[in-house]
Structure formats: structure tokens, C-alpha cells
Amino acid sequence: MTARRRLLARLRDLRAQGPAPLSELVHLVATEMVAEVCSIYVLRPGDLLELAATEGLNLTAIGRTRLRVGEGIVGLCAATAAVMNLPDAQNHPAFAYRPETGEEPFASMLAVPVRRAGRTIGVLAVQNRAPRHYLETDVEELETVAMLLAESLAAAGATDGAAEGLAATVPRVFAGTTLMSGLAVGPVILHGSRPIGVKLLSDDPTAELARLEDAVTRMQRGLDELIAGAPQGGRGADASASREVLEAYRLVASDAGWVRRVSDAVRSGLTAEAAVQRVAGELHGHMRRIGDAYLRERLADMEDLAGRLLATLAGKAPRPPIPPGAVLLARRLGPAELLDWHAGGICGIAIEEASPAGHAAILARALGIPAIGGVRGMLDTAETGDEAVIDADEGQLVLRPEAEVRQVYVRALATRSEEHAGWAALRDKPAVTADGVPLRLMLNVGLTLELDQLDRTGAEGIGLFRTEIAMLARGAIADVAEQAANYARALDAAGDRPVMFRTLDLGADKLLPGTVIEEENPAMGWRSLRIGLDRPALLRRQLRALLLAAAGRPLSVMFPMVATVAEFRAARGLLLAEAKRVRPAPARLQIGTMLEIPALLWQLPELLKEADFISVGSNDLMQFMFAVDRGTPSLYGRYDLLSQPALDMLEGVVQAAGQARVPVSLCGEAASRPLEAMVLAAIGLTTLSMPAGGILPVKALLARVDMGAFRPVLSAIRRGSTGTASLRDPITTWAREHGLAV
Ligand code: PEP
Numbered sequence: 001m002t003a004r005r006r007l008l009a010r011l012r013d014l015r016a017q018g019p020a021p022l023s024e025l026v027h028l029v030a031t032e033m034v035a036e037v038c039s040i041y042v043l044r045p046g047d048l049l050e051l052a053a054t055e056g057l058n059l060t061a062i063g064r065t066r067l068r069v070g071e072g073i074v075g076l077c078a079a080t081a082a083v084m085n086l087p088d089a090q091n092h093p094a095f096a097y098r099p100e101t102g103e104e105p106f107a108s109m110l111a112v113p114v115r116r117a118g119r120t121i122g123v124l125a126v127q128n129r130a131p132r133h134y135l136e137t138d139v140e141e142l143e144t145v146a147m148l149l150a151e152s153l154a155a156a157g158a159t160d161g162a163a164e165g166l167a168a169t170v171p172r173v174f175a176g177t178t179l180m181s182g183l184a185v186g187p188v189i190l191h192g193s194r195p196i197g198v199k200l201l202s203d204d205p206t207a208e209l210a211r212l213e214d215a216v217t218r219m220q221r222g223l224d225e226l227i228a229g230a231p232q233g234g235r236g237a238d239a240s241a242s243r244e245v246l247e248a249y250r251l252v253a254s255d256a257g258w259v260r261r262v263s264d265a266v267r268s269g270l271t272a273e274a275a276v277q278r279v280a281g282e283l284h285g286h287m288r289r290i291g292d293a294y295l296r297e298r299l300a301d302m303e304d305l306a307g308r309l310l311a312t313l314a315g316k317a318p319r320p321p322i323p324p325g326a327v328l329l330a331r332r333l334g335p336a337e338l339l340d341w342h343a344g345g346i347c348g349i350a351i352e353e354a355s356p357a358g359h360a361a362i363l364a365r366a367l368g369i370p371a372i373g374g375v376r377g378m379l380d381t382a383e384t385g386d387e388a389v390i391d392a393d394e395g396q397l398v399l400r401p402e403a404e405v406r407q408v409y410v411r412a413l414a415t416r417s418e419e420h421a422g423w424a425a426l427r428d429k430p431a432v433t434a435d436g437v438p439l440r441l442m443l444n445v446g447l448t449l450e451l452d453q454l455d456r457t458g459a460e461g462i463g464l465f466r467t468e469i470a471m472l473a474r475g476a477i478a479d480v481a482e483q484a485a486n487y488a489r490a491l492d493a494a495g496d497r498p499v500m501f502r503t504l505d506l507g508a509d510k511l512l513p514g515t516v517i518e519e520e521n522p523a524m525g526w527r528s529l530r531i532g533l534d535r536p537a538l539l540r541r542q543l544r545a546l547l548l549a550a551a552g553r554p555l556s557v558m559f560p561m562v563a564t565v566a567e568f569r570a571a572r573g574l575l576l577a578e579a580k581r582v583r584p585a586p587a588r589l590q591i592g593t594m595l596e597i598p599a600l601l602w603q604l605p606e607l608l609k610e611a612d613f614i615s616v617g618s619n620d621l622m623q624f625m626f627a628v629d630r631g632t633p634s635l636y637g638r639y640d641l642l643s644q645p646a647l648d649m650l651e652g653v654v655q656a657a658g659q660a661r662v663p664v665s666l667c668g669e670a671a672s673r674p675l676e677a678m679v680l681a682a683i684g685l686t687t688l689s690m691p692a693g694g695i696l697p698v699k700a701l702l703a704r705v706d707m708g709a710f711r712p713v714l715s716a717i718r719r720g721s722t723g724t725a726s727l728r729d730p731i732t733t734w735a736r737e738h739g740l741a742v
């Protein structure tokens with residue numbers, strides 16, 4: 001019998017005799033794990049971890065030794081919900097010495113969080129005299145005991161006070177980053193809160209294994225139906241949407257490795273449910289340590305699968321019914337889960353761990369659900385049914401808002417839906433300012449599911465087609481035929497309206513499976529066109545797919561991350577060479593470039609002789625101009641496009657392009673914000689390309705702006721700048737004084 005199996009068997013015997021005292025539990029664990037110390041710390045009111053039982057430390061410390069969450073190794077384990085495996089705990093920077101425990105002789109420590117329903121309610125730790133790096137099997141064993149302990153503590157009501165101690169009724173505000181802008185107010189639904197009282201130890205591992213295998217088969221069938229089954233009807237675009245992301249997900253689902261891990265856990269004596277939770281818990285621990293965004297996505301997919309498998313085992317639908325207007329709080333969210341929740345009518349999403357390029361973010365944007373990511377700590381205090389506001393524009397979650405605060409948001413939401421109704425009327429009207437300056441508002445698109453936004457928003461075309469997004473969603477580069485079909489769909493949907501295809505912008509945070517690029521600064525590393533020029537076969541294949549998709553129609557292609565005119569020339573050369581081979585030739589071939597790297601600003605005269613159009617990628621251009629990583633939330637708001645240097649730079653580009661008669665547009669996120677759009681229009685940008693959500697609000701605002709009046713005001717504000725980081729305040733003041741809602 002393996003050690004783990006024996007420990008589980010002894011635990012089962014212990015439980016069979018009724019609720020086991022904590023003292024017996026620590027004794028048993030210490031004996032079975034050959035540890036000199038085993039201790040249980042329980043969360044008490046005021047975020048304090050109290051020593052509740054120990055084998056090996058001074059018994060007089062029980063009930064006396066208390067550590068704040070975040071204090072000491074135990075506190076750190078609770079705060080981060082991460083396993084601490086330390087051969088030399090006392091020299092860890094977080095170590096907090098408590099003389100009453102008598103723990104000086106013990107060098108090594110393994111501490112695991114005790115978690116229940118998504119919150120940490122205690123810590124279980126073992127210690128040894130000899131410096132020892134505990135094995136993966138030790139970690140698994142202790143985690144299994146922690147699961148049992150969580151149930152025992154809850155059953156004994158030991159943590160009731162702790163739950164109250166976490167200030168469950170006090171309003172809390174959590175900061176995050178915007179994944180999809182918008183506002184949602186409603187009751188909280190917690191994603192992935194586990195059913196309480198799951199049986200943990202199985203009586204018959206063989207029968208349990210059969211039950212698991214049956215559930216896996218049924219789950220995979222359900223998944224196939226979800227992926228294959230939703231292409232028609234009102235939600236057809238959303239569903240076909242998901243196909244691209246779900247294709248990648250399906251690959252994970254069909255990977256046998258994770259099922260094997262669950263089966264192994266069942267063989268060791270756990271029930272199928274407990275085994276799935278265990279493996280999911282391990283994945284959680286691994287995820288925290290993996291820096292690679294792509295791998296994290298894969299693990300999120302796996303957690304999605306684990307949730308589905310648990311639901312299947314319980315014979316339940318993948319998600320519970322949703323109260324009207326509910327907002328979803330999740331640690332992570334897989335693509336299939338997001339689709340399920342969306343179908344249930346979720347109105348907003350806050351995710352603790354989500355990257356803007358991740359699957360959840362891609363789908364949230366495509367489906368138009370307000371969403372924020374990187375919202376740390378919310379799940380330790382949120383309860384199902386709590387009221388919450390997701391203010392995705394500001395990137396924040398307000399949990400249990402004060403009544404007045406909630407009212408403000410409810411009013412804002414009502415105003416928005418009235419505005420939305422008004423905006424909808426603008427859909428078929430041209431974009432023009434109050435004094436008759438015409439503008440072109442275009443759409444940024446990443447997935448074909450977003451194409452229906454062209455008609456929904458009345459956009460005048462696609463100003464940025466991010467071709468890499470579909471590849472990231474699939475997890476692989478599609479072959480030429482598949483790429484061509486994808487691009488043709490965009491051209492079909494656009495009809496007479498132009499589409500600016502951007503060639504693959506991979507690298508940095510957008511990595512395909514198997515791509516391991518070790519770089520200090522991936523945003524400035526081997527990425528994007530640099531890869532395309534170094535691996536011309538890849539770029540050529542994409543260019544051929546674009547030419548095939550055009551099939552004789554006009555075609556516009558631009559290149560990302562161009563640093564020199566020579567790079568642009570080389571890329572254009574590849575396209576022209578390919579164009580000679582593909583028939584029918586496009587009716588008109590326009591070859592342009594993104595302007596994202598500042599060095600290009602000083603090559604404009606040369607560039608403008610050769611490029612047919614320029615599109616300013618302000619997301620990256622701002623990143624490199626101010627040396628401000630676009631993905632670091634703590635830097636948000638420190639620098640501003642609405643500042644003297646950025647506006648002077650942009651105006652220079654507009655003037656140079658105007659003199660050379662080369663069309664210039666701007667396609668960064670800034671274009672979708674009405675105040676920014678107003679300023680960009682004032683400095684002469686007439687084409688703005690943006691995510692779908694921005695088009696009607698921008699059109700609505702511009703329709704009320706008298707550009708003739710605003711331009712001199714803006715010039716004066718810029719001239720009066722005294723080196724401040726932002727000119728936003730005086731511009732906003734002018735707008736408000738003129739009755740513009742910004
Ligand atoms: C940009 O950098 O502004 C841009 C539009 O490209 P991406 O956001 O895809 O990097």
C-alpha cells in the first residue's frame with residue numbers, strides 16, 4: 001500500500017469513529033509523514049491565524065500563538081493560498097519567530113493552505129529538524145489532508161467566526177484592469193464554488209474508477225456538442241465565435257495526461273470528485289509559479305475541464321441558474337465556462353487571474369460583456385448573493401456598495417441604456433462633427449465572430465484586423481487554405497468597405513504553443529515583423545493566404561512593429577513577389593505600415609514615399625515613447641496620450657502624411673474613448689479605428705462637438721502646458737462647459 005493510500009485509509013478509520021479531534025489528526029499526519037511537527041492554524045476574526053492543534057510544538061502555545069494573514073510563513077501561505085516548501089524556513093525573509101512555540105530546532109517546513117469554497121480558512125504545516133525539501137508526494141499528501149480538514153473545520157463550525165472576521169458586510173473596492181469596458185450592477189455569482197460536503201474517500205477504488213471514466217466520456221460528448229452545436233440562431237455569431245477559441249480548448253480536453261492524473265488519485269483511495277479537486281488544486285499551485293502567459297491559459301482551460309467534470313459527476317448542468325443581472329466573480333475562467341455563463345445571461349465579469357490576451361478576455365470582448373481582470377483578493381471576501389458593481393471602464397469592482405453608491409451606478413447604467421438607444425439611431429448616419437467635419441470610424445477585429453459588429457455599429461470598415469488573434473485562439477498557425485478562408489470571411493462581411501489586414505503580430509505576450517523565447521524584455525524582443533522577416537516562409541504563407549482571400553478584390557495589408565524603412569521595404573518586397581504568383585491579382589493592392597516604434601518618426605519622409613498608408617498603433621507607440629509597459633497596471637494613468645509631447649508627436653505625423661498625401665489613421669485603444677477621439681480629430685486625424693464598443697459613443701460625442709471652436713482652445717491648452725503629465729483636466733473642463741458628457 002502506498003504511503004498516501006495508507007494515510008487516507010487511516011484517516012477514513014479515524015473519521016468513521018465520529019468527528020476526529022484535531023489533536024488526533026495532527027498526531028496521525030506527523031506519524032505517517034515522518035514529521036517531527038504537525039500543526040493546524042485556523043483563521044479567526046480579524047484575519048488572525050491561531051494555532052489550534054499541534055504535535056511537536058509546545059502545547060501551551062495552542063490558542064496563544066497568533067499570526068496575522070501575511071505574517072510569517074504560515075501567514076504568507078494563507079495570504080497567497082500557495083504551498084510553502086522550505087528546507088530552511090527560519091532564514092526565509094517572511095519567517096516570524098514565536099518563542100512560545102519552541103520551534104527553534106526545526107529547520108524545514110511544508111505549509112499548505114486549508115481552503116473551502118474558494119477561501120482560505122486555515123493552514124496545515126509539518127516541520128522537520130533536518131533541512132528537507134519535501135517531495136511532490138509529500139505535498140500531495142498534505143493537501144489531501146487539508147481538504148479533509150477543511151470539511152471537519154466547517155462541520156465543527158470552527159471557522160464561523162473567521163468568516164465574520166473577514167468583514168463580509170463591509171463595502172470593498174478592488175482594482176483591476178479593463179478587459180472589456182462597460183458597467184454591470186447585480187448580485188454576485190461565484191464561479192467554481194464547490195458543492196459542500198463532497199465525500200472524499202471512496203469505499204471501492206475500482207468502482208470509483210469506472211464512475212470517473214463514464215463521467216469523462218459523457219463530459220467530452222457534451223463538450224463536442226457545445227463546440228459543434230451553436231452555429232445558428234440569434235447567438236450564432238457568439239457560438240461560431242467560440243469555435244476558434246474552443247478549438248484550442250478541445251485539444252486540451254482530448255489530452256489524456258490530466259485524466260490519468262485524476263485516475264491515479266482515485267486509485268490511491270479518493271472519490272472521483274475529490275480526485276478532480278485535488279488535481280485542479282495542484283494545477284492552481286503550478287499556475288501561480290508559471291510566468292508564461294500561454295501556459296497559464298492552457299492551465300485555465302484545464303481548470304475549466306475540471307469544473308465540467310465535477311458537474312458531470314454530480315449529474316448537474318455545468319452552471320447553476322443565474323439570477324437576473326448577475327455578475328460573475330472567478331479566479332480564472334475557461335472559454336467553455338464563459339460561454340456557458342454568457343448563455344445564462346451574465347452581465348459582467350471580474351476575474352482574479354486573466355490576461356488581456358487570454359481566452360476569457362478575447363471572448364468577453366467578442367461577446368460584449370463588461371469585464372475586468374487582475375482583481376486580486378476579491379474571492380477571499382465575496383459571497384454568492386452579495387451585491388456588486390463592475391465598473392470596467394475604471395477597472396474596478398465595488399463589492400457590497402453603500403446604497404447611495406449603488407444608486408449612482410444604477411443611474412449611470414440607466415443613462416447608458418438611454419444613451420445606447422440614442423446611439424443606435426446614429427448607426428446609419430455618417431460620422432460628422434457639429435460643424436460638418438467628416439470622420440471615418442472603423443472597427444478593430446480579431447476573431448471572425450466580431451464581424452457582425454460591422455453592421456451593428458455602422459463602422460466604415462475594418463481599420464485593424466489582428467490576424468494573430470485567431471491563431472492564438474487555435475493554439476497554432478492555420479495552413480494557407482484555412483487562413484485564406486478566414487480572411488475571405490472578413491472581406492465578405494465588409495463588402496465594399498475597406499479591410500486593413502495586419503500581418504502576424506506574434507511574440508511578447510502573444511505566444512503560440514511550444515514557442516519558448518527567453519528574453520528580458522519580450523515586448524522589445526524577437527516578435528512580430530522581426531519574426532516574419534527572419535522566418536520569411538511563415539510570412540509568405542500568410543501573404544499568399546491574404547492574396548487568395550482577396551480573389552481579385554481590393555486588398556490592404558500592413559505590417560506591425562516596423563522599426564526601419566528597410567524592414568518595411570523587405571516586407572513589402574515579399575508581398576509584391578507573392579502577388580506576382582497569385583491569380584486573380586487584387587483589383588488594388590495597398591501596402592501600409594503600423595507606426596508603433598518611435599524610430600520610425602524620424603524616417604517619415606522616406607517612409608511616406610513608399611507606404612500607401614500609415615496606421616498609428618498608439619498602444620505600442622505610447623509604450624515605447626514613454627517607456628511604460630502597457631501591461632503593468634500600477635503604471636496606468638501615469639502618462640497620457642492627452643499630453644503635450646504625445647499630441648505634438650501625433651500632429652507631426654498627421655502633417656507629414658498630409659503633405660505626402662498618404663492616408664493616416666490611428667488604431668490603438670485610445671481611439672475608442674470619446675474624449676481622446678475628440679482631441680485626435682482636432683489635431684487632424686480623420687480616420688480612427690477602434691473596438692466595437694467605442695464606435696457609437698465616439699460618433700455621438702463628435703456629432704455634438706464644434707471643432708472650429710475646440711481647435712483653438714486645444715492649441716491654447718497645449719501651448720500653456722508646463723510639463724505636466726496630462727492635459728486631460730482642462731480639456732475635460734472645456735467639454736463639460738459645452739454640455740458634452742465625457
Ligand atoms: C497598437 O499597438 O496600438 C495596436 C493597435 O496593436 P496591438 O494593440 O495589437 O499591439
Ligand code: MG
Pocket residue numbers: 560596617619620
Ligand atoms: Mg501594437
